[in-house]
Amino acid sequence: MLNNVTIIVKAFERPDSLVALYQSIRKYYPKIPIVIVDDGKKPAPQHIFDVRTKYVRTEYNIGASAGRNLALSHVETTYIVLVDDDFVFTEKTKLERMLDVLETTNIDIVSGVMYDFGKIRRRFAGCFDVVNGVFTLRPGETFGESAGHKLYHIVLNFFMARTETIRSVQWDPELKTGEHKEFFIRTKKQGITCTVLDDVSIYHYPEQHGDYVAFRSAAREFEELAFKKHGIHKERIIEPVSVRSVCNGVKNFLRKSSLLVSFVHFVKRRLA
Numbered sequence: 001m002l003n004n005v006t007i008i009v010k011a012f013e014r015p016d017s018l019v020a021l022y023q024s025i026r027k028y029y030p031k032i033p034i035v036i037v038d039d040g041k042k043p044a045p046q047h048i049f050d051v052r053t054k055y056v057r058t059e060y061n062i063g064a065s066a067g068r069n070l071a072l073s074h075v076e077t078t079y080i081v082l083v084d085d086d087f088v089f090t091e092k093t094k095l096e097r098m099l100d101v102l103e104t105t106n107i108d109i110v111s112g113v114m115y116d117f118g119k120i121r122r123r124f125a126g127c128f129d130v131v132n133g134v135f136t137l138r139p140g141e142t143f144g145e146s147a148g149h150k151l152y153h154i155v156l157n158f159f160m161a162r163t164e165t166i167r168s169v170q171w172d173p174e175l176k177t178g179e180h181k182e183f184f185i186r187t188k189k190q191g192i193t194c195t196v197l198d199d200v201s202i203y204h205y206p207e208q209h210g211d212y213v214a215f216r217s218a219a220r221e222f223e224e225l226a227f228k229k230h231g232i233h234k235e236r237i238i239e240p241v242s243v244r245s246v247c248n249g250v251k252n253f254l255r256k257s258s259l260l261v262s263f264v265h266f267v268k269r270r271l272a
Contacts, residue, residue, distance in 0.1 A: 002099065005032060005081060005095060005099060008072060011040065013040040014040075017205060018085045019048060022053070029089075033052050034052065034053040034054070036054070039062045054074055066171075069171055077163060081160045082161075082166075087158060087205075089203075090203055097199065101149065105146055106147075108194065109155060110195055112197050115203050117206075126154055127152060130185065130231075133231050135232045136238060138237075175223075176222060178222035182223070
């Protein structure tokens with residue numbers, strides 16, 4: 001069923017994470033093609049990769065965008081799965097489920113949820129607008145449904161899509177990092193739709209050290225460059241109002257009110 005899907009990975013300065021990702025993929029999908037583009041200083045232990053894995057070494061730090069585009073150029077299947085090198089597959093990383101949605105609906109990009117360090121659940125998806133140079137992101141907001149699936153403008157960098165859909169967009173090669181929002185600004189302009197499957201997940205083990213720290217620290221600089229290209233000069237994030245946040249707000253208000261009442265009674269007793 002998955003003989004028409006390739007996993008693409010852009011790796012950089014995290015060889016241990018890359019090995020963990022590769023081994024987890026092979027545990028659940030021993031035959032799926034994988035394309036890895038690595039622009040770190042030292043190569044990964046290539047002897048672990050099987051014949052279905054294409055490992056591409058490049059010059060140092062060509063960046064996430066150029067590396068993903070290069071990986072995409074090696075894909076020969078109808079569909080691709082995008083993952084970063086610090087992800088780990090689990091029994092709930094159900095690629096079959098993602099593929100089924102792509103094949104039976106008009107949705108273009110199918111994502112899932114992520115667990116940081118295998119514990120902290122993150123379901124990143126939402127809508128955004130660019131009005132008068134202001135990029136306004138509204139996490140959790142949808143703009144409609146298709147075949148019972150909620151539609152979003154932006155999702156995690158763990159997704160499955162048709163290869164030609166992503167080739168029609170690609171990533172901006174000038175953006176070595178901080179490319180995520182810019183990529184989805186262009187997918188929205190092309191009318192590309194996204195959804196999230198809550199029953200599909202992947203583990204995330206962010207590892208930052210050495211050159212990778214410096215690489216990630218430049219993310220905001222590249223994001224500002226990306227915004228400038230789209231005439232964006234300001235970013236706003238409007239977080240959804242959850243039941244929990246409302247309850248916490250009420251509790252804090254009542255606690256403060258109680259303290260104020262106690263203080264007033266104290267002053268009255270002192271003045272009596």
